[in-house]
Amino acid sequence: MPLHSRIAWLLLGTCLYMAAPAHAAQPAGLPxxxxxxxxxxxxxxxxxxxxxxxxxxxxxxGAAVLAVTPGGAADRMGLQAGDRLLAINGHRxxxxxxxxxxLEVALQESNGELQVxxxxxxxxxxxxxxxxxxxxxxxxxxxxxxxxxxxxAGVVPRTQQIFHADITQIDGRSxxxxxxxxxxxxxxKHVLVVREFIDPNYLNxxxxxxxxxxxxxxxxxxxxxxxxxxKPGMSYRIGARLLKDKLxxxxxxxxxxxxxxxxxxxxxxxx
Amino acid sequence: xTEPSTQVRNELHALPGIxxxxxxxxRVDSGRRQKxxxxxxxxxxxxxxxxxxxxxxxxxPLLADFAGRQGEPLVAYQPANGPHDIQADLHALDQALQVAxxxxxxxxxxxxxxxxxxxxxxxxxxxxxxxxxxxx
Numbered sequence: 001m002p003l004h005s006r007i008a009w010l011l012l013g014t015c016l017y018m019a020a021p022a023h024a025a026q027p028a029g030l031p032x033x034x035x036x037x038x039x040x041x042x043x044x045x046x047x048x049x050x051x052x053x054x055x056x057x058x059x060x061x062g063a064a065v066l067a068v069t070p071g072g073a074a075d076r077m078g079l080q081a082g083d084r085l086l087a088i089n090g091h092r093x094x095x096x097x098x099x100x101x102x103l104e105v106a107l108q109e110s111n112g113e114l115q116v117x118x119x120x121x122x123x124x125x126x127x128x129x130x131x132x133x134x135x136x137x138x139x140x141x142x143x144x145x146x147x148x149x150x151x152x153a154g155v156v157p158r159t160q161q162i163f164h165a166d167i168t169q170i171d172g173r174s175x176x177x178x179x180x181x182x183x184x185x186x187x188x189k190h191v192l193v194v195r196e197f198i199d200p201n202y203l204n205x206x207x208x209x210x211x212x213x214x215x216x217x218x219x220x221x222x223x224x225x226x227x228x229x230x231k232p233g234m235s236y237r238i239g240a241r242l243l244k245d246k247l248x249x250x251x252x253x254x255x256x257x258x259x260x261x262x263x264x265x266x267x268x269x270x271x
Numbered sequence: 272x273t274e275p276s277t278q279v280r281n282e283l284h285a286l287p288g289i290x291x292x293x294x295x296x297x298r299v300d301s302g303r304r305q306k307x308x309x310x311x312x313x314x315x316x317x318x319x320x321x322x323x324x325x326x327x328x329x330x331x332p333l334l335a336d337f338a339g340r341q342g343e344p345l346v347a348y349q350p351a352n353g354p355h356d357i358q359a360d361l362h363a364l365d366q367a368l369q370v371a372x373x374x375x376x377x378x379x380x381x382x383x384x385x386x387x388x389x390x391x392x393x394x395x396x397x398x399x400x401x402x403x404x405x406x407x
Contacts, residue, residue: 171367171370172371221379224387225364
């Protein structure tokens with residue numbers, strides 16, 4: 001085939017591809033993303049403590065309360081950050097090998113009633129109250145109340161210093177390892193953790209070097225988190241905005257040179 | 272002008288052939304090749320113009336959308352406004368953090384959520400809500 005004909009067909013193909021609606025492109029990873037959401041929905045508890053508890057490892061001193069949600073069950077009962085949970089509703093957290101599952105069982109099987117044994121600075125505490133009824137994210141399966149968060153749909157407005165980003169976690173769960181640029185989520189508040197893919201062509205060599213060095217040491221700490229309020233039938237395009245005035249050495253060290261942004265909201269019905 | 276006589280014509284035919292210069296055929300070939308190249312370039316250019324004309328109706332909505340987007344204000348993430356929003360965001364963050372701890376996430380993985388939580392906490396007055404400094 002002559003060269004000019006090949007060029008002509010290539011150009012035509014490119015035009016047709018670009019003109020196709022963004023929502024028509026269904027990423028290959030979507031089923032995996034849906035599976036993730038389904039798994040997320042099914043594993044959510046009906047009751048919560050209203051606190052962040054470190055249940056990663058068994059500890060004979062109990063599970064550490066890392067933070068208390070203002071106005072939540074733990075806050076109402078008087079728990080404080082720094083306290084240690086010894087038992088909930090008779091389930092011991094100081095002698096279990098799996099504090100995560102023990103806490104989950106303890107919270108769910110009492111119909112929301114809580115009897116907590118804790119310790120504060122070595123002194124025992126006995127607290128009681130009612131658990132928080134959690135908002136279930138199971139609505140992600142309902143087309144009428146779900147939306148999308150995506151990172152590669154549309155044309156990122158680089159002229160406004162906005163570049164591609166990647167969503168690494170949604171509501172504390174890791175996103176699939178395989179490329180999936182669009183995630184279906186239930187309507188409501190969601191916590192995203194995002195990493196930036198800022199085009200190095202917009203940075204000088206010293207900045208590229210400093211950013212690479214910072215990322216090497218910070219690893220996942222170089223990501224950023226924010227809360228997004230997803231409305232039903234909407235798709236939110238997430239990107240990373242380069243802050244040109246924060247490209248000095250200290251700002252790069254502090255990971256302050258970029259911020260996650262929702263650069264576009266488009267209507268997109270859930271099938 | 273009168274026709275040459277048959278005799279003259281025969282005499283002309285009888286004349287010996289003149290040897291042509293060696294470079295003549297090369298010049299003729301090169302001229303022919305240039306002519307062909309010009310034709311190909313012209314044909315290619317015409318094809319591109321044709322494709323561009325055909326693709327214009329397809330590209331117009333895309334270009335219009337892009338131009339419109341340039342003028343649209345971006346919805347950059349901003350911290351929640353008002354105590355109710357902050358409380359809802361904190362609730363979502365704490366749930367996400369607990370889910371991360373439940374699955375055994377590393378300190379580095381949960382760190383961005385703690386940073387976001389600290390940023391939100393500046394608008395909350397409850398001292399019990401403050402996380403321990405040695406959490407990470």
